[in-house]
Every structure is written in structure tokens, then in C-alpha cells.
Amino acid sequence: xxxxxxxxxxxxxxxxxxxxxxxxxxxxGAVAVIFTYFMWGPNALMAMASNALGVSQNxxxxxxxxxxxxxxxxxxxxLAGALYEMVYKxxxxxxxxLAVGTVIICMFFAAMTGTSGAATVSMxxxxxxxxxxxxxxxxxxxxxxxxxxxxxILIPPSVLMIVYSLFAGESVGAMFAGGILPGxxxxxxxxxxxxxxxxxxxxxxxxxPRHELPSWRERILALxxxxxxxxxxxxxxxxxxxxxxTPTEAAAIGAVGALICAAAVGSLSWRVFQEAxxxxxxxxxxxxxxxxxxxCFASLYTAIGAVxxxxxxxDALPVGRWMVLLGIQLSFFxxxxxxxxxxxxxxxxxxxxxxxxxxxxxxxxFGVLFIVNMEMAYLTPPFGFNLFYMKAIAPxxxxxxxxxxxxxxxxxxxxxxxxxxxxxxxxxxxxxNLWVR
Numbered sequence: 001x002x003x004x005x006x007x008x009x010x011x012x013x014x015x016x017x018x019x020x021x022x023x024x025x026x027x028x029g030a031v032a033v034i035f036t037y038f039m040w041g042p043n044a045l046m047a048m049a050s051n052a053l054g055v056s057q058n059x060x061x062x063x064x065x066x067x068x069x070x071x072x073x074x075x076x077x078x079l080a081g082a083l084y085e086m087v088y089k090x091x092x093x094x095x096x097x098l099a100v101g102t103v104i105i106c107m108f109f110a111a112m113t114g115t116s117g118a119a120t121v122s123m124x125x126x127x128x129x130x131x132x133x134x135x136x137x138x139x140x141x142x143x144x145x146x147x148x149x150x151x152x153i154l155i156p157p158s159v160l161m162i163v164y165s166l167f168a169g170e171s172v173g174a175m176f177a178g179g180i181l182p183g184x185x186x187x188x189x190x191x192x193x194x195x196x197x198x199x200x201x202x203x204x205x206x207x208x209p210r211h212e213l214p215s216w217r218e219r220i221l222a223l224x225x226x227x228x229x230x231x232x233x234x235x236x237x238x239x240x241x242x243x244x245x246t247p248t249e250a251a252a253i254g255a256v257g258a259l260i261c262a263a264a265v266g267s268l269s270w271r272v273f274q275e276a277x278x279x280x281x282x283x284x285x286x287x288x289x290x291x292x293x294x295x296c297f298a299s300l301y302t303a304i305g306a307v308x309x310x311x312x313x314x315d316a317l318p319v320g321r322w323m324v325l326l327g328i329q330l331s332f333f334x335x336x337x338x339x340x341x342x343x344x345x346x347x348x349x350x351x352x353x354x355x356x357x358x359x360x361x362x363x364x365x366f367g368v369l370f371i372v373n374m375e376m377a378y379l380t381p382p383f384g385f386n387l388f389y390m391k392a393i394a395p396x397x398x399x400x401x402x403x404x405x406x407x408x409x410x411x412x413x414x415x416x417x418x419x420x421x422x423x424x425x426x427x428x429x430x431x432x433n434l435w436v437r
Contacts, residue, residue, distance in 0.1 A: 031300075056292055067255075
């Protein structure tokens, strides 16, 4: 059968099964098994089983449950509350200061957890009542928390970066290094937007009255809350970039470090350890099963000659390589509104990375653009994960429409960040070239 027709049938089957509500891992695996069986016969299924076994035994995957465990322990340790109190004392006196502080704390959590959900839920439970009680507009409250939480997949250690590295064949350390400056840039753009918006419209984020502001002594003492997070971040990322540990070994350091941090603030107990272990097991199994299903699907699509087919189609288009790249990013944005970001990475990476390399683009730079696009997917309706997180913890007066309206300006800021990274690749590649490559 022609590769083009097979591609249409393959993705049509994928869409149909997704609409049934089946778990994503089963959808990807089922499509791969069905098409493999009818195209090459039952003996070909043994190759698929061998591929799934090989993927599940990949050493890189060992880091995922460890990073997840680190994030869950930190979420339950109370560090977010201490950090928020510190930021409240330092920037609460300026317009939009609490929203700015929320983004800053989410950046800290991103560098400690590698996931979006931990920062979004933790900060939402703490910051939503605090900001609403001080007169913040609910759109600013919901938008700043949702956008700040999404930084967890861009600022390393990012679980999605590990998945991209696995499917693209790139260094996890290079991806982590490439995500640092873009993560800081995007966080800075969020903060700049909040400050400008609250300056133009003070009702969006009123400043705390002067008589409620803490003394300088209280502010300085509050800085102690930063010590443990900074130490943990340096322990995890520093050991990777200075060549002292692999990303998987650094994940183990982070898991132990999270337990130490929880013990240091007096929140470590057997119940916390047990809950963190079960939650990490649940999330890790979900991620690994999706990776296995995605790997089977990607292997099938590669085996039918899809990569060469897509290259031929692109070569036949009367456009330059930058227009092709823009088209790829636009397709990612549309897919992000419909599919899980992890699934998009697993399906698209084996197809587009060879194409991107043939066009002369750096795969690490492309990978960071991919992650930024997937960060947008966490915020774009109808299936943005952070939107559902926010709805789950929002007060009764906040509707889903309110949340949709709240995130639109922040999605625009993410698009601006992506444009900057495309125009200035050195922002992404400087640290990987300096430390890893």
C-alpha cells in the first residue's frame, strides 16, 4: 500500500480510537498492533514485543520515577508555602507583586520537580485565596498560576525533555542545559506582562497597603526559605552540567535531597513517604506505558517509510526551510489542543527530527522549541491539563470560561518567547555548547 494512504489510515484510526475514551497507551499500542498484523503478519508482532522490551529497559527511563518522586515529596513538604511567604514579604508591596511572586515560586518548583502538575496544584491551593482576598482580579490569579505551573516542563529537570531525548536520540544533559535560559526568559516575560498589565490597570493586582508590609528584618529572615530549594537545584543540575553524574544519577540525588528537605522543615513522616511512593508509582507506570505504546506506534510509522515520504513531500513544497519549520510548529500547536503533550512528542519526534536535521537545524534547539510548544498545549483549550488542574482547585465562582479568558494573554506571551528563540538560537544553544557538547 502507498505510504501516503497508509499514513491517512493510520492517523484516522488513531483519532477514532482516541474519541472512544480509551487510555492513550492502549490507543497507540492497539493501532500499532493492528496495522503490523495486517501489513506483515503475526510473526512481525514478535519484533514489536522486542521493541517494547528494549524501550522499557532503557537506562534513561530510570530517571523519570525518581524525578516524579522528588516532585511529589516537595509538593507535600510545605516548601511552597514557605517560599510564597518569602516572596509575599519582598514583592507584595508592588502592583501585581503576588502574581509575580507566584511565577517566581513556580520557577523554583519547576527546577525541583520537572512536572507541571506539582507547581500548579501546590501554588493554586496557597496563592488563589491569598490573591483573591487582597482584591486581585480572578483572571490575573488563574492566568499567573496556570502559566507559572506550565514552566515545569521547560525548566530542567523536565520529564518531557527526557522523553524527547529518548525518542530523538539526543543527550538529556544537552536538553536540560538548553532549557535553562529559555525557561528564565519565559518566566521573565510572564513577570513583565503582569507588571505592565497591573500598571495600566491597578485593579488587576493591587499592591498590599503600606501598613501591612513587613519590616526589613522580617524580609531578610524570610530568605531562609530559599536555602533548601537552591541547594537542591544545584545538587541536581550542577552534578549533571559539571559531569559528576548522569541525569539518572542526578535524579537519585534529587529524590534523596527532597527527603532531606522535607525532614529539615519537619514535614517528613511515614505517611508522607508512603503517599509519595504510591503517587510516584502511579504516575511513573502511566508515563512508561505511554512511552511503550508511543514507541510501538513510532516504530511502525518509521518502518512503512514515513520519514522518507515526509522528506519527499517537504522537498516538493515551494517554500524555504523556515516556512517548513513554522508549519511544523503550527501543527504542534493544533495537536496540543487535542492530544496529550507526551503523546505528541512520542508520535512526532521520530518523524520530524530526521526532517529537521536534513534541513540543517539543530535538534536540541528544535527540541526546546518543541517543549515550549507543548507548554502552550498545557494552557490551550479544550484539553489543556493546567486548565483542569485550576478548575479542580478554583473557588465556586470561577467558571471554565473565566479560566479560558485568563490564559489567553499568557499563551500570547509564550508565542512571543518562541519567536525570540527561533530568531536567536544562541539563547538555547549557548549553555549546551559550553557545558555538555
